Amino acid sequence: MRPSIIFRALLGIFLLCATATFASPARAVDATETSVQVVLDSLLPIVPTTDSTLRITGRVVNGSTSALVQPRVQIRLSTSVLNGREGIDAEIYGPASSSRVLTTIDLKTDIAPGSQSGFTFTLPFTQLALTTQGTYSLVINAVQANQTMGSIRTYLPWFPSSEKMPRAVGVVWLWPIADYPARTATNVLLNDQTPVALSNGGRLTGLIDVGREFSSTLSWMIDPSLIQSADHIGRGYQVVQDGEIVVGDRSSNASRWLNDLRAAITPSNSHAFTYADVDAVADRRNGLSADVVRAMTVAPTIATSILQSPVPGGVYWAPSGRLDQKTANVLASAGATTVVLSSATMAGDPNVPRQGITDYPTSFGNLNAVLTDQRLSAALVMPQRSASEVILARQRFLAETAAIAQSPVARANAPLTVVAAPSDVRWSPVPSFLRSVLRATQSAPWMIPTTLAALTNSPRGPSDRLAYASGERQELTTAYLTRLKAVHAKISQLTAVQETPGPVNTAYSEALLRAQSSAWHEQPSTGVELLTSISRELTTQINQVRPTSSGTITFSGDSGNVPVTLANDSDSAVNVGLSLIGEPSSRLESAAKSGIVIEPGQKVSVELPVRILGGDPLPTKVQVLTPGGASYGTAASITLVSTAYARAAGWVVLAAFGAITLFVVVGITRRIMQARATDE
Known part of the structure; x- marks a missing residue:
């Protein structure tokens, strides 16, 4: 047997035993035997000092079918600090460190099934006998007759000085403001998701409310398509509900949200990333590099116009945190200066913290590769459905940053700066969690808040990227983007006939960028619905230039002129051609006519000379053409009849x-x- 197999087997036995004992005299009960839970209501202070008092409140919740008799709560603390990030991980799977009992609390009364009982623990830190600064493991057990019936495990960082450490780690907070861009070319919303998120209590409102309080600590990363949607919603909007288009009623919320965002940001702390968070890798793979360039170049213009303040662009936030070389070249050619990647894309031990910026070489020079710390990202998206889960996520974030500050890398490479950011730009954190970790970033002695601008001017880490492999991330599918390219061809037709391409073309081009958003990885059916809606709207737009002729036209001979009326119901002057196509085409001789200019809202009449072969009625299509001779819009149908053959007969x-x-x-x-x- 190979040594690696023996090692894995022994490790599995060790973890199993560790989980069962957890350095406690109380025997742990298998999870299948009980549903007793320990939940936390508060754990304060967030950043303790020497003069602080540890205060813990919580509850024992009995979800089992049996009463808890003479229950007690046992609070334990590890006897030594955890060994960096490896120590944090070890505590997740079981008690890797020895612990001591801080106190045991008798709950006085039995806890009936379906009931709960609260507890409170208070103790000055001076009495905790903590001799070394660092992060400790904190465990709270619910015990009955020396058996652990339920448990909760978290972390307690202890850095008693209120002064910043000489080697405190710099933390850049990237604050993404983005949503699911389900808005058609005519600005109809496919659902209420964005208006709700912009309203009181909504996801995006929470991000702005917290962001305004800590604006100087944050680097705002804004999707221009979202603020564009907010602007449209604020002016009055339509939304699809139960299959029908109705007038929305959240315009005032959107206007208020947009004003709050304007008040929160400054030109120095705000950045516009690519419009609609397009999936650049999938686009490039499927021949849509021009759209990647467009999404990059329009972003700062749209953001600056709507926010009424200069917002620099040039940022691409890779949806999976990964990027391939060819796509990086396309981005650099479009003027990108910065790409946001995950530290998981870099070679080496993921537990070893690394400088939050490196170089990404391209054919057009180096890009700034901003590396979000993958473990901090994981902490930011931990479940936050209850106060207890918020506390666990907060303490995990604090433990992770404390481990970074005490790592050999931080001690050897001061100043070390890491990047805190969610793995998904459409994150949904609880405001209370955000406030707690942001306050800690400002006040904790092991952290110093800094900005993206400062990071880009700091020393670079090694550029040892892992190879990008197709299939290691979810991308927009080739089938989906093939459909999108067919819609793209319609936009090209629309542009081709217009004397001066105008806002309508821009609206459709931007709508197709929204259809290329990486958001549709999570909501593929909404992406398909958006693409279908855009295609349908575009067909309607194209058919505003159309022939209005119908019926039967009879000639006394075998040749003559066919009168055709063309209508232009669009808002732009068009230059089109016209052709007649017999069915079969061998029975009709007719030359196409070009250079027909029709002003907006007008009609013109033209005549096309024809010669008909045969005496039977000839079904004929009246087809509008682009200046290049391609078919445009839906053809009209007429019937041509020649009486010459009847007289001859x-x-x-x-x-x-x-x-x-x-x-x-x-x-x-x-x-x-x-x-x-x-x-x-």
């Missing part, structure tokens, strides 16, 4: 009748003459 019949009559007369005459000759 009449003369043939008359001549034949005359010939037959003459033949008959001659025959009869000959017989009569023969009969007379016989009689004589």
Whole structure:
């Protein structure tokens, strides 16, 4: 047997045993035997000092079918600080460190099934006998008859000085403001998701409310398509509800949200990333690099216009935190200066913290590769459904940053700066969690808040990226983007006929960028619905330039002129061509006409000379053309009839009748003459 297999087996046995004992005299009960839970209501202070008092309140919740008899709460603290990030991980799976009992609290009364009982613990830190600064493991057990019935485990960082450490780690907070861009080219919202998020209590409102309090600590990362949607919603909007388009009622909320964002940001702490958070890798793979360039270049213009303040662009936030070389080249060619990646894209031990910026070489020079710390990202998106989960997520974030500050890398490479950011720009944190970790970033002695601008001017870490492999992240599918390219072709047609391409073209181009958002990784059906809606709207727009002719046109001969009326119901002057196509085409001779200019809201009449072959009615399509000769819009149908062949056929019949009559007369005459000759 190989040594690695033996090691894994022994490790599994060790973890199993550790989970069962957890350095406690109380025996742990298997999770299948109980549903007793310990939950936390508060754990304060967030950043303790020497003069602080540890205060813990919580509850024991009995979800089992049996009463807890004479229950007690046991609070334990590790006897030594955890060994960096490895120590944090070890505590997740079981008690890797020895612990001591701080106190045991008798809950006085039994806890019936479905009931709960609260507890409170208070003790000055001076009495905790903490001799070394660092992060300790804190465990709270619910005990019955020396059996652990339920438990909760978290972390307690202890850095008693209120002064910043000489080697405190710099923390850059990236604050993404983005949503699911389900808005069509005519600004109809496919659902209420964004208006609700912009309203009181909504996800985006929470981000702005907290962000305004800590604006100087944050680097705002703004999706221009979101603030564009907020602007449209604020002016009055339509939304699809139960399959029908109705007028929305959250305009005032959107306007208020947008004003709050304007008040929160400054040109120095705000950045616009690519419009609609497009999936640049998928786009580039599927021949849509031009759209990646467009999404990058329009971003700062839109953001600056709506926010009424200069907002620099040039930022691409990689949806999975990963980016391939060819796409990086495309981004750099479009003027990108910064890409946001995950530290998981870099080679080396993920537990070893690294400088939050490195170089990403491209064919057009180096990009700033901002590296979000993958473990901090994981802490930011931990479950936050209750006060207890918020406390666990907060303490995990504090423990992670404390471990970074005490790491050998931080001690050897001061100043070390890391980047705190969620793994998804459409994150949904609880405001109370955000406030607690942001206050800690400002006040904790092991952290110093800094900005993205400062990070880009700081020393670079090694650029040892892992190879990008297709399939290691979810991308927009080739089938989906093939459909999108077909819609793209319609936009090209629309642009081709317009004398001066205007806002309508921009609206459709931006709508297609929204259809390329990485948001549709999570909501693929909404992405398909958006693309279908854009295509349908575009067909309607194209068909505003159309032939209005119908019915049957009869010619006295085999040739003549076909009168056609063309209508332009659009807002732009167009330059089109016109052709007639017989069915079958071999029966109709007709030259296409080009250079037909129609002003907006006007109609023009043109005549096309034709020659018809054959006497049967000829179904004919009246097709509008682009200046390049491609079909444009939906063809009209008419029928062409020539009477020339009918008259010719009449003369043939008359001549034949005359010939037959003459033949008959001659025959009869000959017989009569023969009969007379016989009689004589």
